[in-house]
Amino acid sequence: MPEVVLSVQNANIYQGSNLVLQDVNFNVNRGEFVYLVGKTGTGKSSLLKTLYGELPLKEGEATVAGFNLKEMTWKKVPFLRRNLGVVFQDFQLLTDRNVYENLKFVLRATGWKDEKLMEEKINDVLDKVGLKSKGFKMPFEMSGGEQQRVDIARALLNSPKVMLADEPTGNLDPETSDEIMQLLFNICKDYGTAIIMATHDFIVINRYPSRMLKTERNRVVDSAAAVEI
Numbered sequence: 313m314p315e316v317v318l319s320v321q322n323a324n325i326y327q328g329s330n331l332v333l334q335d336v337n338f339n340v341n342r343g344e345f346v347y348l349v350g351k352t353g354t355g356k357s358s359l360l361k362t363l364y365g366e367l368p369l370k371e372g373e374a375t376v377a378g379f380n381l382k383e384m385t386w387k388k389v390p391f392l393r394r395n396l397g398v399v400f401q402d403f404q405l406l407t408d409r410n411v412y413e414n415l416k417f418v419l420r421a422t423g424w425k426d427e428k429l430m431e432e433k434i435n436d437v438l439d440k441v442g443l444k445s446k447g448f449k450m451p452f453e454m455s456g457g458e459q460q461r462v463d464i465a466r467a468l469l470n471s472p473k474v475m476l477a478d479e480p481t482g483n484l485d486p487e488t489s490d491e492i493m494q495l496l497f498n499i500c501k502d503y504g505t506a507i508i509m510a511t512h513d514f515i516v517i518n519r520y521p522s523r524m525l526k527t528e529r530n531r532v533v534d535s536a537a538a539v540e541i
């Protein structure tokens with residue numbers, strides 16, 4: 313039996329009082345890679361934000377990495393985030409400190425205290441993303457592709473079962489996008505992390521085909537679901 317690490321049942325997704333997506337239903341298994349596609353403004357980011365606790369789940373049910381979003385309070389959001397990796401299009405690195413300190417900041421913020429264990433963990437995630445000797449670099453000294461790798465390394469720090477990525481190749485050239493996609497697929501395969509990636513990049517999707525969730529007309533259509541007649 314596959315292990316379900318993310319489950320959304322009869323969920324309505326809101327931005328404030330605006331209903332963005334209605335009756336959303338899907339499950340994601342351990343190690344699965346799922347694209348989230350759909351026209352601009354159809355609710356991809358809103359869905360991801362709900363899954364990482366930035367928007368409240370008002371109606372329906374959802375469980376992410378063992379956390380019931382319906383019972384989520386602001387106080388519990390940091391615990392959800394510790395079990396979840398989030399990757400953004402614009403990297404969102406702290407510009408005033410080097411890569412190592414960026415990663416250490418997240419470890420400290422998520423409760424790590426032991427200096428030696430933190431050092432080991434940081435070296436481990438930098439190795440995983442192919443930046444083993446780049447910890448001393450400042451973000452502004454790195455290319456967009458390298459910064460995206462640091463962002464992915466940051467998402468890997470707490471060995472998440474689920475990673476949510478909002479257009480991670482949006483600012484990258486095709487060759488660098490390719491490298492990032494290979495890295496994300498390897499993370500799924502090697503560590504069993506499930507990844508949901510919002511994207512507009514059909515070149516990437518054609519090169520790395522996988523299951524697709526499509527937002528359209530206030531609904532989410534799942535390529536893995538049986539076609540309804």
Ligand SMILES: Nc1ncnc2c1ncn2[C@@H]1O[C@H](COP(=O)(O)OP(=O)(O)OP(=O)(O)O)[C@@H](O)[C@H]1O
Pocket residue numbers: 327328330332350351352353354355356357358359527
């Ligand atoms: N902070 C916000 N406050 C109010 N409405 C918002 C907010 N952010 C987005 N919306 C609205 O919610 C709807 C869904 O937007 P969302 O950003 O989720 O779409 P998207 O599919 O991710 O778009 P894109 O592909 O451009 O990133 C849109 O109608 C948008 O105008």
